Amino acid sequence: MKALVKEVNKTLATERSRVEGLLAQDRVWAWETWRERYLDHPVTGSIGRRLIWQVSADRATWVTGLPEPAPDGWTLAGVTGPEHLVRLWHPVEADAAEVAAWRDRVAASGLRQPFKQAFREVYRLTPAEQQTRVYSNRFAGHILRYRQANALMRVRGWSAAYLGVWDGGYDSDATKEFASGSWQVTFGHEVAGREPHQIDIDFCSTDQVRFARRDGRRWELSPLADVPARVFSEAMRDVDLFIGVTSIAADETWADRGEHRFRDYWESASVGDLSGGAEVRRDVLARLLPRLKIGAQCELTDRFLQVRGSRAVYKIHLGSANILMEPNDAYLCIVPARGTPRVALPFDDDDRLSLILSKAFLLAADDTITDPTILHQLPR
Incomplete structure (x- = not known):
């Protein structure tokens, strides 16, 4: 039984990753195929029944809804039948009011989505990217912990030559294919802050993001304006994730390093403008705080x-x-520890959000703190 549970959990994780990858595609299923593969399926159905879908009879008008059981099968947005087509809903193709409405509904219902969908980060083309035309500098100039960044890239399906002190090893392009191999995205990065005679690479700096369309066996560099909205948003979300997780700005102990060569970057980035992921985190907190016992002590700016x-x-x-x-x-340094409070989230755990909440609970009751490493930093 333990072996079976382990195998099922492994299959669920694989299916969850596969279905999430479909968000980058404008994939459409016939009604009966969709119901068989994503609702009635004994494994994938546990994922599909917690997602938002769109249904259409003509590919022109799409109605959005959550699947609901019915006596004769499944319904979606009040319609059912073999003449309908179904696709995954993506917030990048919805207006702000629709996205807010779905976030409210998911949060109020207590539905825990298998991955961020209603609360998914959205990235759209900016005026600066329209000016640069074929590349984006939106995420350039960040300092990342290289080994952690490289590992996360590989987990997310990106491939990259490893940086090193050998010839040609001072810069690299991480690449990933999207939309069933129709598009390729490139994320440039290079060695940063290497000391003379240092062999291991500790840090890398980020550079441009570029998009290419498949042309037979070749890749043709594409203007950003021609990239499908889903592909652009999902690719930029990955790059933002690399920075949000592995940037030295998220290092709790960096303030103790004195006049380090990256000190200026850390001081500006660690409390700077919010990324797309942090903006969504703020939206989630706005809905969570009124339900928490520390809510009256908290305020979002x-x-x-x-x-x-x-x-x-x-x-x-x-x-x-x-x-x-x-x-x-x-600055108050609190190194993360175990014991994060259990707070119901409308999607699988966001480690940074859990960390923020654990710190909030700790500081709301700062009169009970006994850790001397924290106490000596607090005012008397």
């Missing part, structure tokens, strides 16, 4: 979750989870 404790007012950055204390924005 443009970049921070502000927590009123007995000793001070704390500002937790929604991107890096770093903490500043009012009134002079003194």
